[in-house]
Amino acid sequence: MRRTSWFRSRLLSLTVAVSMLSGCTLLDDEPPPGPPPAASREIRVFDFADAEWFDASVSRTVRLKDGTATRGDDDAIGPMEGGGSWKLEGTPQFADADGDGDEDAAAALRTSGGQSSNVFWYVWLWQDGTAQQLRRPIASTIRCSRPIEAVNAVTGGFEIHAFLFQFGRDNCAGGGAIPIVYVAGVRDGWPVRIRPQYGPIDTCDPHDLVVTLRPSGLVQLRVDSDERSPVVEPAGRYDSVLVNELAVSPYLTPQMRGEWVLALAVRGEERICGWAHVDQVL
Numbered sequence: 001m002r003r004t005s006w007f008r009s010r011l012l013s014l015t016v017a018v019s020m021l022s023g024c025t026l027l028d029d030e031p032p033p034g035p036p037p038a039a040s041r042e043i044r045v046f047d048f049a050d051a052e053w054f055d056a057s058v059s060r061t062v063r064l065k066d067g068t069a070t071r072g073d074d075d076a077i078g079p080m081e082g083g084g085s086w087k088l089e090g091t092p093q094f095a096d097a098d099g100d101g102d103e104d105a106a107a108a109l110r111t112s113g114g115q116s117s118n119v120f121w122y123v124w125l126w127q128d129g130t131a132q133q134l135r136r137p138i139a140s141t142i143r144c145s146r147p148i149e150a151v152n153a154v155t156g157g158f159e160i161h162a163f164l165f166q167f168g169r170d171n172c173a174g175g176g177a178i179p180i181v182y183v184a185g186v187r188d189g190w191p192v193r194i195r196p197q198y199g200p201i202d203t204c205d206p207h208d209l210v211v212t213l214r215p216s217g218l219v220q221l222r223v224d225s226d227e228r229s230p231v232v233e234p235a236g237r238y239d240s241v242l243v244n245e246l247a248v249s250p251y252l253t254p255q256m257r258g259e260w261v262l263a264l265a266v267r268g269e270e271r272i273c274g275w276a277h278v279d280q281v282l
C-alpha cells in the first residue's frame with residue numbers, strides 16, 4: 001500500500017509539473033492508470049457435456065448428451081469397428097488462449113471402441129457469444145501412450161504435462177517415459193506452443209529426428225503441416241535440418257511420406273522446431 005501511495009504521489013506531482021510546463025491539463029484528458037479489464041468469463045457456463053464435438057482421433061463429429069455418446073457399427077471402419085463411445089473427460093480449464101480478452105476453454109474427449117482408447121484435449125474459443133472448438137488437439141494420448149498427467153490454465157494458455165511416446169524405444173505396455181511440459185495457446189485460429197519455445201504443438205524429439213539434411217535454399221517453418229498455418233519465424237537458411245527416418249525412407253512412396261515433415265532446424269546453437277514442406281528440405 002505504501003508503495004502504491006508513493007507511486008501515486010510521484011505520478012501526481014509529475015503530471016502537475018508537466019501540466020504547468022505545457023499549459024494543458026493532462027489529468028482531465030487521460031484515463032486514470034489501472035490494470036487492463038478482466039477477461040470475460042462467459043465461456044464458463046457453456047455446456048461442454050451437451051455439445052457437438054469433432055473427434056480428431058477418428059475424424060468424426062459426435063454429439064454429446066449428458067457428457068456421453070454411443071454409436072453402433074452402422075458406418076464403422078478401421079479403429080471404430082464394432083461401434084464407439086465418447087465421454088467428456090476431466091474438468092474444462094479456462095484461460096484466454098488467443099489474447100482477445102475473452103476466456104477460452106480446454107476440454108477433453110475420451111474415445112473408446114474397437115482399437116481406440118484415446119483422450120484428446122481441444123481448445124474451445126469464445127467467439128460470437130458461443131464456444132467454438134478448434135479441430136486440432138493441444139494434447140493427445142492413444143491406447144499405447146501413458147495418460148496425460150495434467151492440463152492446467154495458466155496465463156495466456158494451457159500448460160500440459162504429458163509423456164512423450166517414442167516409437168522404437170517405448171512399447172505399448174509401458175507407454176512413454178520422457179516427461180514433457182509445454183504451454184499451448186492459439187494464434188490466428190491455430191493451436192500453437194507458446195512456451196518454452198514458440199512453435200508447433202508437436203514435440204521435436206531429438207531421439208526421433210536423427211537424419212541430417214542440408215537444404216540449399218530457404219526453409220519456411222510453420223506451426224502445422226498446412227500452408228495456411230502461422231510461421232514459426234521468417235523463412236531462413238539453416239546449417240542443417242533434422243528429420244526422422246520415415247521422411248527419407250526409400251520404402252515409402254512420396255505419397256505415403258506426405259508433403260510436410262516435422263523438422264528441427266539447426267542454426268548455430270539454436271534449435272527451431274517446425275513443419276517444413278518436403279520440397280524445401282529434401
Ligand SMILES: [Ca+2]
Binds near residue numbers: 096103126
Ligand atoms: Ca480468448
